[in-house]
Amino acid sequence: MEGPACTAWTKQVASYLARVFEGAKPGDLPIWQPSRLHTVINLKTARALGLTIPQSLLLRAEEVIE
Numbered sequence: 001m002e003g004p005a006c007t008a009w010t011k012q013v014a015s016y017l018a019r020v021f022e023g024a025k026p027g028d029l030p031i032w033q034p035s036r037l038h039t040v041i042n043l044k045t046a047r048a049l050g051l052t053i054p055q056s057l058l059l060r061a062e063e064v065i066e
Contacts, residue, residue, distance in 0.1 A: 038062050 012032065020026055042065040046053050058064055 040065065 016029065019029060039061040040063040041053055041058060041061045
């Protein structure tokens, strides 16, 4: 993960961990859910695993790695 999304995610994790280190119980903290997912398909790895990726999925992916 790179760029602004990585920075935002890192800050969220650091904030969450700081709360735990300050004594908050992890079970009492809210669960975060992503508002957006980034789909990346690695074709070289798929081929090595013997997987066939449907064309419809390849067209919807934000990034396809050859």
